[in-house]
Every structure is written in structure tokens, then in C-alpha cells.
Amino acid sequence: MPETHRRAERLAGSRYGNRPTMKDVAARAGVGLKTVSRVVNGEPGVTPETERRVQEAIDALGFRRNDSARVLRKGRTASIGLVLEDLSDPFYGPLSRAVEEVARAHGALLINGSSAEDPEREQELVLALCARRVDGLVVIPAGDDHRYLEPELKAGVATVFVDRPAGHIAADVVVSDNHGGARDGVAHLIAHGHRRIGFIGDMPRIHTAAERLRGYRAAMDGAGIAVEDAWMSLGVTDPERVRRAAEGMLTGPSPVTAIFTGNNRVTVTVIRVLAEQPRPVALVGFDDFELADLLQPGVTVVAQDAAALGRTAAERLFRQLDGTLLMPERIVLPTRLITRGSGELPPTG
Amino acid sequence: MPETHRRAERLAGSRYGNRPTMKDVAARAGVGLKTVSRVVNGEPGVTPETERRVQEAIDALGFRRNDSARVLRKGRTASIGLVLEDLSDPFYGPLSRAVEEVARAHGALLINGSSAEDPEREQELVLALCARRVDGLVVIPAGDDHRYLEPELKAGVATVFVDRPAGHIAADVVVSDNHGGARDGVAHLIAHGHRRIGFIGDMPRIHTAAERLRGYRAAMDGAGIAVEDAWMSLGVTDPERVRRAAEGMLTGPSPVTAIFTGNNRVTVTVIRVLAEQPRPVALVGFDDFELADLLQPGVTVVAQDAAALGRTAAERLFRQLDGTLLMPERIVLPTRLITRGSGELPPTG
DNA sequence: CCCCCATCTGACAACGTTGTCCAGGCTCTA
DNA sequence: TAGAGCCTGGACAACGTTGTCAGATGGGGG
Incomplete structure (x- = not known):
């Protein structure tokens, strides 16, 4: 089937593809193609009378410029x-x-x-x-x-x-500044007297997670605290495993008194766990979240500006x-x- | 300046527009334009040897099909x-x-x-x-x-x-179901003994806001409660005015004992106000939000499934x-x- | 040995727009 | 009134792709 026939068929049978083009507008207004282009793009060189006729045709046909074609022509x-x-x-x-x-x-x-x-x-x-x-x-x-x-x-x-x-x-x-932010957050906990501080974060293959872990270590090192493996949980993200990780570091042989959480989602889960604990546990989270101030206690966070x-x-x-x-x-x-x-x-x- | 010269200039001077086209690939592979098209689109009718040559040229030039042109041709x-x-x-x-x-x-x-x-x-x-x-x-x-x-x-x-x-x-x-949801939410408050119930929502010219207001009225009517004007605040959205509206209906001559909030943002602001009140005030909000369960008390909401x-x-x-x-x-x-x-x-x- | 068919390939037009350039009509001046 | 110059409008090619169709090539059978 030759192309032209297909086009005719499309025009007749389909809901699509029957949009008027500049050519149609030009025919209806009785002007040249380029004149329509000029009107559409507000270029100079068209008498008001001609412009009116073209505009009329545009409105009557419901013409809208095809930006795909325009793009093709213009490059951007x-x-x-x-x-x-x-x-x-x-x-x-x-x-x-x-x-x-x-x-x-x-x-x-x-x-x-x-x-x-x-x-x-x-x-x-x-x-x-x-x-x-x-x-x-x-x-x-x-x-x-x-x-x-x-x-x-x-x-x-x-x-x-x-x-x-x-x-x-x-x-x-x-x-x-993931590294600096995490370091400051952990240092803040240290400044409030904590030494056994837990870290729960995402997989270190994610750059931000690795940086935050590095920040945690830097702060601990800076305070001369030796980090125990049981205090760190890396690569857990789903709520259930975060929960178990948090509970684990709260009940081990040297239980943490504070937790630093590596992102939003982890923070929220840990908040739920802490709410069930008999003793208060300090918490600083990376990433701010709505309503963090309304919880009891309000949640201290390292906020980044998305x-x-x-x-x-x-x-x-x-x-x-x-x-x-x-x-x-x-x-x-x-x-x-x-x-x-x-x-x-x-x-x- | 003729078009061809401009093109040359673009090729020479600009970072843009110098992407290889199928024509370039064809020239490099020593085949016809359409053959390249066939390879790119996985159409049949190309010998493996030819395909290899074309693929090589594609990789060498870093060719990527221009979907703008494709779209223009295909219609979708x-x-x-x-x-x-x-x-x-x-x-x-x-x-x-x-x-x-x-x-x-x-x-x-x-x-x-x-x-x-x-x-x-x-x-x-x-x-x-x-x-x-x-x-x-x-x-x-x-x-x-x-x-x-x-x-x-x-x-x-x-x-x-x-x-x-x-x-x-x-x-x-x-x-x-904005109307039904709001109605149910308000009815829930009524079922818990409230009669003086406030409504804070967006401008009624917003359809959802109007529907929720209608649901509020329907529930009140259904319980035979006459709504006082002072209980309703419409068209306030910015936190400061929501705050004043809430405080107003809590302290008037017939103060409300419960508030129904018409959307997310209003709910959050009202929670802040209620947290400062000496007596507990019931609250049901339209729209769920994260952590609603962690607040004290947890926030009852009419949730829609975005x-x-x-x-x-x-x-x-x-x-x-x-x-x-x-x-x-x-x-x-x-x-x-x-x-x-x-x-x-x-x-x- | 020739012809036919199947397979593969390429020339060409078309998609809808914009840039270039030229033609025709007008005004203004000499 | 004729010529120069300006203004308006339109014909045409090009952007990069795909559909159509015809030509080329090679192999197998008569």
C-alpha cells in the first residue's frame, strides 16, 4: 500500500494523526506556508489583515504547532x-x-x-x-x-x-556534605556524654551511605572511642531487618546508649523501636522529615536541603x-x- | 548566510548538533541509509556480516537514534x-x-x-x-x-x-470519594459523642474542598446538629491563618470539642495548635501522612490512596x-x- | 546455460516545521 | 513618470528518520 493511501486511511479511520498542519492553515487562510509560520512564531513581516485571517484559520481548525518537527529543524x-x-x-x-x-x-x-x-x-x-x-x-x-x-x-x-x-x-x-554531616551528628551525641553509639545505614556500595559511615567513624576516632562491630549495621533497609538490628544493638553485651541512623527510612523505623524501649535512647538521624518536631521527644537530625x-x-x-x-x-x-x-x-x- | 554554511559553522564551532546520523553511519559502514535503519530497529533482512559492519560503525561514532525525527515520521x-x-x-x-x-x-x-x-x-x-x-x-x-x-x-x-x-x-x-470520606470521618466523631465539631478546609472553589465540606454538612445534618458559622473556616491554607482559625473555634462562645481538617497541610498545623491546648481536643484529618501513628495520640485520618x-x-x-x-x-x-x-x-x- | 525466485540492499519520498532567498507590489523621490 | 528601495508573501530545501518499491545478487532447477 503506498504511503499516501495509508495517510488517507489514517485521516479517515483513526482518532489520531488528523491534526491540522501549517499547510492546512495556509490553505484555509489562502496564504503561503511560511506566512503561517511567521504568525505562529510572532515574526515580523505580516500585515495585520493577513495575520487576522491566519489567526482565524488557526482557531477554526484548532491548529497547534508540532514541536517535534520544530525540534527536528532547530536542534534544541x-x-x-x-x-x-x-x-x-x-x-x-x-x-x-x-x-x-x-x-x-x-x-x-x-x-x-x-x-x-x-x-x-x-x-x-x-x-x-x-x-x-x-x-x-x-x-x-x-x-x-x-x-x-x-x-x-x-x-x-x-x-x-x-x-x-x-x-x-x-x-x-x-x-x-555527607561525611561532615554524619561526623557532626555523631560528635553531637558524643558531646552529650555518649560513648557507645550505634550506626544503622544502607549498603556501603551506595556512596552516600559509605560517606556517612566514614563520618561516624571519624567522629568516634576523634573522640578516641573504639567502635565495636556489634554497634554497626550496614546494608539493612527493610523495616523488619532494621528493627532487628536496632533491638540487637540495644540488648547486646555492651548495649548502645545512642543511635545514629543513616537515612530517613531507617530513622522512622528506629523511632518506632525506641518508642517501645523502657529506657530512653538518644537518636540523631540523617535527613530531616516532616513532623520530626512533633514527636516526643522531637527528633534531632542532620538535615540536607533537597x-x-x-x-x-x-x-x-x-x-x-x-x-x-x-x-x-x-x-x-x-x-x-x-x-x-x-x-x-x-x-x- | 546559506543554510549549509551555518550547518558547517555549527559543526565546527559548537558543542552541539554534531551528533552522527544514520547517514554518517551508513557512509562509514559503506552501506545504504535504510540498512542502518534496519539494523537499529532490529528489522529482518540484513546479513550478519552487514549487521556487524553497521554495528561497528554505530559504536565507533557513538550514534544514537534521534527519536524526535522518528516521532515525526511515525506519529506517536x-x-x-x-x-x-x-x-x-x-x-x-x-x-x-x-x-x-x-x-x-x-x-x-x-x-x-x-x-x-x-x-x-x-x-x-x-x-x-x-x-x-x-x-x-x-x-x-x-x-x-x-x-x-x-x-x-x-x-x-x-x-x-x-x-x-x-x-x-x-x-x-x-x-x-471526598464527600463520603469526609462524611464518615465526621460521623466517626459524632459517634464518639461530639456535637460541636469544627471544619477547617481549603477554598470551596477547589472541588475536593467543596466536596469535603459537603460531607461534613451531611454528617452533621444526619445527626440533627445545627452547624454554627463560627465552627467553619474555609479558604485558609497558610499555617498562620489556620492557626488563628483553630484557636478561634476553640475559644469562642460555643467552643468545639473536635475538629475535622480538610487536608494534609491543615491537619499538620492543627496538630501543632492542639498540642498547646490544655484540654484534649479530638481530631480527624482528611489525607493520611507518614508518622501519623507515632504522634501522641496517633492521628485518625480519612486516607485516600494516591x-x-x-x-x-x-x-x-x-x-x-x-x-x-x-x-x-x-x-x-x-x-x-x-x-x-x-x-x-x-x-x- | 538460462531463467526464475528469494534474499538483501538502497534510492526516494514523506513526516511538519523553519531558514533562505527571490518575486512582486508598493511608496517615495528625482 | 521612472527608478530605487522597502515591505510582504511564497517557493524551496533541509532537519533525521521510516515506509515503499525497485534493483542487484546469488543459488537452484529446468
Whole structure:
């Protein structure tokens, strides 16, 4: 079947594909194709009378410019991609929103996808976005090897990694001061008299988790405290195992009097465990969360500014796109210790 | 300057636009353009030897198919748009994620944007997405008049409204049972002996807010309780005014013994106010939130299932796209009352 | 030895837009 | 009134891909 016939069939039979084009508008208005283009894009060189006729035809047909074709012609898509772990995690909502606001200020749309913490899915998403010819990418890495991005970088896709560094590739990175934040949080507990302090965090293959663990160790070392293995629980994330880990370090031969939690989700689970304990146990968590101040006691946290991470990354991205050529850089944003009570409890037991 | 010269200049001087095309790959592999296309798309009719040569050229050049051009040719973009109010609101994260999962299952990408509760911005976003020729739209309306979408619907853009109904236009709608949920929540308070019950909610021009208010009135009417004006506060959202509203109805001539809050943000603010009150005041909130069970007392809520809203809407969207022609329908998802303590407090004062 | 068929390959048009360039009509001046 | 210059409008190619169709190549059978 020749192409033209197929087109006719599509026009006749389908709900799709029958959108009017500039050509249709031009025919209806009795003007040339380019004149319609001029009107649509507000270019000069069209008499008011002609413009009126064209506008009339546009409204009558319900014409809307096809940006795909425009993009193809112009080269830039005015859209950027954001790949993160899980949009339903409250940490990423504000980050994504911040990226979107910056994109909007630059007239760009945001396409986003969740990697579900799966490196393969991350790569799949990133490459799909590149095939769409997004102008730039903000990536919260799930994997630790991003060499697959090399051709894209070379081709000029602006790229910024956020929250965790890129693997084996030179690119901009915006991260929180995970090491310093964790160190300060643990030092805070030490300053309140604790020496047996537990750490519950994610798998150390995740960069942020490793950094926070490093911070914990640094603080303990700094205070001359020898860390016992039983105080550390790495790589547990699901609530049930976190619960067991917490209970374990609270009841062992040298039970902890305070716990430092490596992220949001762990913190919440540990709070539940501590609520059931007879004796008060001090707690400092990495990442702030809503209502942390309303609990009894309020939860002391090391807060990172998710919106600032997103904003900084996106601004950096658009500076790349503006042509301000920049050397890849690593930007570290400070964390903030927010004291609310749980981290100031004295040691007991 | 003729087009060809500009192209040359772009190639020479810019970081962008110098991506290899199928033509380049074909030249390098010494084959025809279409053969490259065949290899890239896994079409049959290419000898292994030829395929190898082409693949080699692809890898060497770092070629990646330009989906913009593909889309232009094929008509479908395999992407859908999601317009919501604010991604940093924890209610929308799971919703967005659910939509994304369904899209992914159908091989589509998700483009999303926040309307910031501004009808104009909503329209702007929706039309931008239409210009990108997304195959479908999931919209959480900010405005109440969507006639501007008529040409798009006619052109075959699949559309589903979520959380709030569309205005002046026939389209699929997926909403929670706001009226029934609020009614049940208030009835729950009445069942626990309350008669003077306050309501704090958003502007009634927002459909969900109006429905919840209606549910409140229905429950009160059903119990034969005459609602006093002082018990109702409508259209306040910022924390400071919510605070004043709550304090007002707690101290008036006939002070309330319980409060029903119309959404998440209001609930959280009211919790803070209640924490400062000398006497216990019962509370039921619309929308669940994390840690509601950890507060003292746990917060009784009318929960809606954000993920189910998103999933249902997206599935409906793809059924539209699959060609299963459907009449516009209104799908109402049930809410669930979760009792945790705050809603079961007896009246005092 | 020739012809036919199957298999593989490539030339070409088309998708809807924008950039370039030229034609025609107008006004203004000499 | 004729020529120069400006303004408006339109024809055409190009962006990178895919569908169509025809040509080339090689193998097997008559």
C-alpha cells in the first residue's frame, strides 16, 4: 500500500494523526506556508489583515504547532531529563520540584523517570532521554559506572550528577556534605556524654551511605572511642531487618546508649523501636522529615536541603547549556544539625 | 548566510548538533541509509556480516537514534504528560510514581509539570505538552474550565483528569470519594459523642474542598446538629491563618470539642495548635501522612490512596490509547478511615 | 546455460516545521 | 513618470528518520 493511501486511511479511520498542519492553515487562510509560520512564531513581516485571517484559520481548525518537527529543524528540544531513584520518596519531591522551577525559568520542560535504584534501569532511562535529544540531564545515580554516557557527553548533552557522584566519568557533581554531616551528628551525641553509639545505614556500595559511615567513624576516632562491630549495621533497609538490628544493638553485651541512623527510612523505623524501649535512647538521624518536631521527644537530625541540591544542579546545567564552558566540578552543599530533643538525651543504662 | 554554511559553522564551532546520523553511519559502514535503519530497529533482512559492519560503525561514532525525527515520521511519541499541583507535596509523589510505572509498562516516558495551583500555568503546561504531541495527558486540574482542551481532545489526545473533575468538558475523571470520606470521618466523631465539631478546609472553589465540606454538612445534618458559622473556616491554607482559625473555634462562645481538617497541610498545623491546648481536643484529618501513628495520640485520618488514583488514571489513559473506545466515565475510589486515637477522644470542656 | 525466485540492499519520498532567498507590489523621490 | 528601495508573501530545501518499491545478487532447477 503506498504511503499516501495509508495517510488517507489514517485521516479517515483513526482518532489520531488528523491534526491540522501549517499547510492546512495556509490553505484555509489562502496564504503561503511560511506566512503561517511567521504568525505562529510572532515574526515580523505580516500585515495585520493577513495575520487576522491566519489567526482565524488557526482557531477554526484548532491548529497547534508540532514541536517535534520544530525540534527536528532547530536542534534544541528545550527539555531536560531528570533521573532519580523514586519519586514517591519525600526527599526527591522537593528536589524534582526545584529542578522543574529552574527549567521553567529557562523555558524548558522536565521529563523525569525513576530508576528504582536499579543501575540497568537507570541506564535504560538515561539513554531513552538522550534519544529524545533532551538538552541536558540531571542524574541521581543508581549505578556506579557511567561510562555509557561518554558518547552523549561528547555529543554535547549537558549533564550534572546529584546526591551521589558519577562513576568513571568526568562530570559535574552536586552533593551534600555527607561525611561532615554524619561526623557532626555523631560528635553531637558524643558531646552529650555518649560513648557507645550505634550506626544503622544502607549498603556501603551506595556512596552516600559509605560517606556517612566514614563520618561516624571519624567522629568516634576523634573522640578516641573504639567502635565495636556489634554497634554497626550496614546494608539493612527493610523495616523488619532494621528493627532487628536496632533491638540487637540495644540488648547486646555492651548495649548502645545512642543511635545514629543513616537515612530517613531507617530513622522512622528506629523511632518506632525506641518508642517501645523502657529506657530512653538518644537518636540523631540523617535527613530531616516532616513532623520530626512533633514527636516526643522531637527528633534531632542532620538535615540536607533537597531543594538546594536540585536548584544548584539545574542552574549548573543551564550554565553548561548557555555555553559558559566549565570544567567539571564537585559542589558540596553543607548540612545543618537541627536539635529537637532526641539527640540531647543523656546516656542511660 | 546559506543554510549549509551555518550547518558547517555549527559543526565546527559548537558543542552541539554534531551528533552522527544514520547517514554518517551508513557512509562509514559503506552501506545504504535504510540498512542502518534496519539494523537499529532490529528489522529482518540484513546479513550478519552487514549487521556487524553497521554495528561497528554505530559504536565507533557513538550514534544514537534521534527519536524526535522518528516521532515525526511515525506519529506517536510514546510519551505522556502529567500535570499536577506541586511535586513537593507528599501526596503527589506516589501518584506521580504510579503513573510512571504504568507508562513504563506501556513503553512510554512521562513528562511532568507543576501548575502551582495556578489555572493559567496549568493551561500553559498542558498546551506545551500537546505541542510536544504527547500521546496522552493525566491532569490534576488547577482551573475549573478546560474548554481550551477541546481541539486537543478532538485531535485524539487521550486525557484523564485525576483528583478533581474537569470543567465544562466531557472527559474521564478519577477521584476519591471526598464527600463520603469526609462524611464518615465526621460521623466517626459524632459517634464518639461530639456535637460541636469544627471544619477547617481549603477554598470551596477547589472541588475536593467543596466536596469535603459537603460531607461534613451531611454528617452533621444526619445527626440533627445545627452547624454554627463560627465552627467553619474555609479558604485558609497558610499555617498562620489556620492557626488563628483553630484557636478561634476553640475559644469562642460555643467552643468545639473536635475538629475535622480538610487536608494534609491543615491537619499538620492543627496538630501543632492542639498540642498547646490544655484540654484534649479530638481530631480527624482528611489525607493520611507518614508518622501519623507515632504522634501522641496517633492521628485518625480519612486516607485516600494516591497511588491507586494515579494507577487507575494511567490505566484508563492507555485503554483509551489502545483504541478501546470508551465513553467518558467518572471513577470514584473509596477512602478508608484509619483510627489511631485522636478521633476517638471523648468530648471535654 | 538460462531463467526464475528469494534474499538483501538502497534510492526516494514523506513526516511538519523553519531558514533562505527571490518575486512582486508598493511608496517615495528625482 | 521612472527608478530605487522597502515591505510582504511564497517557493524551496533541509532537519533525521521510516515506509515503499525497485534493483542487484546469488543459488537452484529446468
